[in-house]
Amino acid sequence: MAQKPSVPKGTRDFSPVEVAKRSYIVDTIKEQFKLFGFQPIETPSFENSDTLMGKYGEEGDRLIFKILNSGDYLKKVDDALYTSKDSTKMISKISEKALRYDLTVPFARYVVQHQNEIDFPFKRYQIQPVWRADRPQKGRFREFYQCDADVVGSSSLWQEIDFIQLYDKVFTKLKLEGVTIKINNRKILSGIAEVIGASDKLIDFTVALDKLDKIGEDGVKKEMLQKGIDQDAIDKVKPLFNFTGTTTEKIAKLKELLSSSEEGAKGVQELEFIIQAMDQVALETANLDLDVTLARGLNYYTGAIFEVSAPENVKMGSIGGGGRYDDLTGIFGLKNVSGVGISFGLDRIYLVLEELGLFPETVALSTKALFINFGDQEALYCFKAVQALRNQGVVAELYPDSAKMKKQMGYANKRNIPFVILAGTSEIENETFTVKNMELGTQTEINFDELKVLLQ
Template sequence: MPQKPSIPKGTRDFSPAEVTKRNYIINTIKKHFELFGFQPIETPSFENSETLLGKYGEEGDRLIFKILNSGDFISKVDDVTYSSKNSASLAPKISDKALRYDLTVPFARYVVMHQNEIEFPFKRYQIQPVWRADRPQKGRFREFYQCDADVVGANALLQEVEFIQLYDAVFTDLGLNGTTIKINNRKILSGIAEVIGARHLLVDFTVALDKLDKIGVEQVKTEMLERGISEQAITRAAPLFSMSGTASEQLDQLKDLLTGSEVGMQGVAELQEIISTVEDVGLASAHLQLDVTLARGLNYYTGAIFEVAAPEGVAMGSIGGGGRYDDLTGIFGLKDVSGVGISFGLDRIYLVLEELGLFPDDLDIALDVLCLNFGQKERIAALKLVSSLRKFGLRVDLYPTDTKVQKQFKYADKRGVPYVILLGEKELAEGNFVAKNMKTGNQASYALDNPSQFVQKMT
């Protein structure tokens, strides 16, 4: 007996209705990417391991899917390495490629390889799947799409302001009013690590801090201790865990905390400029909020960082995030190329729109008209009519066989088709066709040689 098929954990099949809804989100995001002047690129689904490893921190490296070398890969492993059963030493010998973890590092590689073809500043967008060996849970999958926009070659803080506006425009268009765009600056976190005496443990500090909203203050403190950050340093950082008030008031508190840290004060100044400019230009529906505990655990961020939270009342993690990375291309040999970018979490946005009932009702309609099939003689005329209606931009199909009319009507009803066309022997002899409104039951006749009258009726 054949084994029942299955799919890997953290992956999904998508029905036609689900794909239609996903495309609705993608097309909305893509529209605004292009309105803001971004150009599309695509990169391979897998990269050389050396391109990806070491770019996302220790935790990120563990989540990268590695691809086994083709052929008899194990024969090339020496006995000592093989018998050691050490995955860290074995992996490079049996795998030199990996599925991409995100779109940002491949983009940096793309910029370096195509630097002589690119006009800087270069604004690109990319909508492709990525893979992470994460533990599957609600809103988190092992295969998922990212929708990224980045600018490289310009270090003006105007870019950060533009990305905040882009988030606002997309989520407003999707009907997600009331999203919160959280902002912080990695220079502030670097400054805090410096003033508390944990400068050498910046990565450990930010990785632990990034979990604050998930595990709470006490567990974050425990993790910091486990990562080697002293109790005295954690006590010095304590004001960070409970900072409150307006953005201006929090920035004033940060100035006091960061006295003596040049990089920290620079981060405060950058945030002041960004927040002030956004307040001047205004946002349509989103709220900009300073969150001094926002860390985003990826190592390559160097300046402003963003994270977008769904409207209040929706239990969902971040639906977008990003930040500035002033020297990401430097890891591939191209120095001093600043960059900043954001990403939209397609799958989580889908779940939020579904929960709030924000998908347009007409998305479920995949076919505007179904032409019934009455037999060989009528079929030729029906095909000609179908072709004519498609030229008007209508989504039209002809039922493939001349089975019972009742069965064809039932098919149209299950597909949710608004109109059904009847073109039988009688209609053919009279030179017309009958269009039936499946919702009201009303029907009318139209001339076969002038289907535009029917099209006008529909629109």
């Protein structure tokens, strides 16, 4: 007996209903992207390895899916290297391409490659799949879609303010209340590392700190010690583990803590500007929270960083995130081009809306009317009506086979088609149709003009 087929772990098939719900989210996000002035681009699903590697930190590089070279991919590997079984050294010989890990680095490559065709500041949005060799779990997949919006060519902090508004608008349209937009600044984290004497361990420090909500204070301290950050430095950073108070009070504490760090003080100044501006422009749905432990473990962030949390009554990781990355295009040779962007986690947003029952009932509806097939003569009569309805923008179908009535009605019921249309000898003679409302169970005989009005 043939083995039952399956999909790789961390990937999924999507049913018509699921696709309809995902499209609802994507269309909502895309509508706001356009409203805020962003333009669409697309990039290849895979990039040259040197485009991606080294841009996400050690943990990120480990999660990049590598693509074996075509043909004899071992031909560049000599006997000594093959015998050593050192995959780290071997990978550059056998794999020159990789699936994209996110949309931001490919976007930076796009900007550099097309810089003479772009009008700066350039506002782009991109909705495409990405791949990560992560351990699959709830809300975490190996193949998933990102919905990104970025601006390059402007260092103005008004861009960050605009992105906070964009997050709020999207979640308002999705009727998802209670989300929290966490904000911090990488310069603040750099300043803290400088003040505690751990500047040389900045990446290890931020990666560990970013896990506070997952592994707790003791877990963070343990990881910092394992990464070579001494106990004295950890003691100095202890106030961050319980950094409470109003936004104004938090800013005041940061100013005091970072008074000796020029980099840290600049980060506080940038954060204060954003928060003061947001005090003047109210958010409709989201909450804005200054979280000094927010680090986001990506090397390319240099300024403000964002992370969006789902409502507290839903157990889910972040459903969005982003930040400013002044140096990203410099990696590809284009200097002094500042950028900032955010991403929406489509898959996690889907799970949150599903759990809270926030998808509109009409989202999964496709076909509005199914015409019953009683035979070729009746089918032809119905098919002409189907064609005319489609010309009016009404989604209508003719059941393809003259099967038993019970089977055709059951088909309509399973697909939640709201109207079933019947036309036999009597209706053909009278040039009418009998319409059955599947929800109410009522039947009415009407002419085609009345049918058009009913189904519009």
